[in-house]
Amino acid sequence: MYRSKQFWGSRRTFLQQLGWATMGFLIACNSNNTQDKQSVRVGAMYLLTGGFATYGEFARDGINLALAEINQAGGINGKPLEVIFEDESDPMQTARRLVLQEKVDFLLGIDSSGNGEALVAAIPELEKILMVTHAASPKVTGELCNRFVFRCSINSPQNSAAGAEIAATEGYQKWTTIGPDYAFGRQSWELFQQALQERKEGVKFLAKTAFPKLGAQDYNSFITTLQDSGAEAIWCSLWGNDLINFVRQANSFGLFKQFPVYMELGAAMEVLTALGEQMPIGQWVGTRYWWQTPDTEVNRNFVAQFRQQYQSYPSYNAQNAYVGLKLLALAANTAGTMETTAVIEALEGLEYEAPMGKLVLRQSDHQAIANVTWGKTAASPDYNFRILEPIVVVEGDSITRSPQATGCKL
Template identity: 30%
Template sequence: MTRITLRRRALGAAALATLARPAFAQAAPIRVGELNSYSRMAAFAVPYRNAMQLALEAVNAAGGVMGGRPLEFVFRDDGSTPGDAVRVAEELLTRENVSFIAGTFLSNVGLAVADFANQKQRLFLATEALTDALTMSQGNRYTFRVRPNTYMQTRMMVEAVRGKTQKRWAVVAPNYEYGQSAAASFKRLIGTVIPGAEVVTEQFPALGRVDAGATVGAIAQARPDAIFNVLFGPDLVAFVREGNTRGLFERRLVLGLLTGEPEYMIPLGDETPEGWIVTGYPWEQIETPASHKAFVAAYRAKFNDTPRLGSLLGYVVVQMVANLLNKAPGLETDALITALSDLETETIAGKVTMRGLDHQSTLGAWVGETALQNGRGVLRNWRFADGKDYMFSEAEVLVARPR
């Protein structure tokens, strides 16, 4: 277990002026339990936790929350399995006395913790798990989500190919909840922008165990015009390497969900394929809001590293939690839920609203094209897609979400 309480003098992303250290001698900390795949998904989760530390320093240096109480996160590894994650969530609530729980990376883990939170009637702020089911078919009163879901991000990418002529598509995705959810969203949406589009092959390799040769061979045999790729991490590297070797991507349009995120593009190095349309995070090119540039400078100074998409998310999560606690009249679960519903937070990614209708935030994503620059992958021709423009409609939510 790692327990981190940060109360030192710090640089905030919204204002980098030196702040006086507040006196917390008599104020009990407000504790939030954070469980995530810190071991198995370290490329994302470690930068995520680093940025949370940075944000906590800023919050506490500025006076804390709820009138002067320090904010503390208790970090635990969720084991990357539903059973382990539920056990850790139980321990955080009962042994660590946290006010609520947050986190999870893998979608199947997020769903398990959401069900646990519903049974225990305690708030769960899902930060990374992307499956649509979390806030739709399996949504519940106690679960909220920060990142844009698979439907939102897939819709952003599909809109980028409106007017293209590629009708024969291959889908490759990891065989678990996130991959299946993304594939379902793609099959639903692609025909709305390319009339007559069809999926001619679907490949679902096991997460972390992709047989790149067999997967690339099966896709090539189907002779698609384009590919929708949902693989990430080591699976993505293996797939790209084999695809480059066998010419799979030549003269083919490729969409890569998450591919442009630095934690997944950095390992590709000079093997980064050019011209893929992806969601990502061009941190070095983002000019607005100004607080983002300040965040990048502070992050690089503290960790001697460049931020990842996980870093951005971690900082945004702490900003939202601090805002929630300053708006809520108390720490009772009902008070927290009421305050979080439709809560607006100014973040380093702009204004984010936690929509009360389905407990899905409006945090957006960057959509662009991959390119090689000095032997590394970068994004070009990118734009920021505001999440509020890509969410499920109210009518869809009312039909799909349990009431």
């Protein structure tokens, strides 16, 4: 009895001491992070944790590639460039910390449209440029737009319109959709309907649609809904893990044999490599950059560099993030200063030869205009994932909303 009591007592004391030691350690560590800033800093915010983290990791790889190139070429305005990566799941607090405490000169990133919209609305009070490289919500360069926000990636109206352009050339009259049950999935379906109606007469959009929750695991009931809908073709805006799970389950139902499924983000490398041979052949898939196109020197170099560094083909998110950092560096070097207004002026209307092809940052809404690639999935003995064959490149101007239609007033 006595011994065990003593044992308990000593454990208590030990734990107590451990606790105070932890506190002491924290206080001791807290005093070393005020360093003088010798470099140009960029704060990069992506989904780096959770189910969609592969997107953030590809973006980080793209940025690190751009970072090495920029620093090799002399940095920005004679100073070395430094990038701080953060998870975007608390966008406001993270952006505030990056700007006010880490003193970053620019912000870059954002995967999720919801996070993008929250941040875009609040960016003017931080008075720093935000270069959006993924979040595709039309509002970012639409009704929420402001002079501090640019987007160097293809947005969801452009991507849906490109899909509609291809869909209009084929005979399908009755359409339904499956998409994630949040703003992006709903918007994508509306945008596709608008775009297809403009391009083709007499198409019908069914009321029977499938909107599983974002991050859902079980798609069986939704696949049955699609099969019973009476549609001739399906517009699919699922992405990431959701798309991977959906395709695997739809295969066992034979869905792809019954319907052509237009997968808006099906040609994302994150999805293609995960699915491998499970990705059906002969389906139309979209992306915001495809490493096979265009066949330019810039693109070939980029793909070669990326493969050498990371032993994989660059995904669209990697390319977009790479281009985002390159654009910021280019504009700041052109302006010759880090001052926000001067760099905004340098970015507006900027033309740039990116791996994805020529790109213009439109002055009226700060949205990038570039060509969009769609293609049909095909098997190839040279790759352990599906590639695109044939590839269709849709002209950027023909699928971009007019400045008046975006609702953006700068």
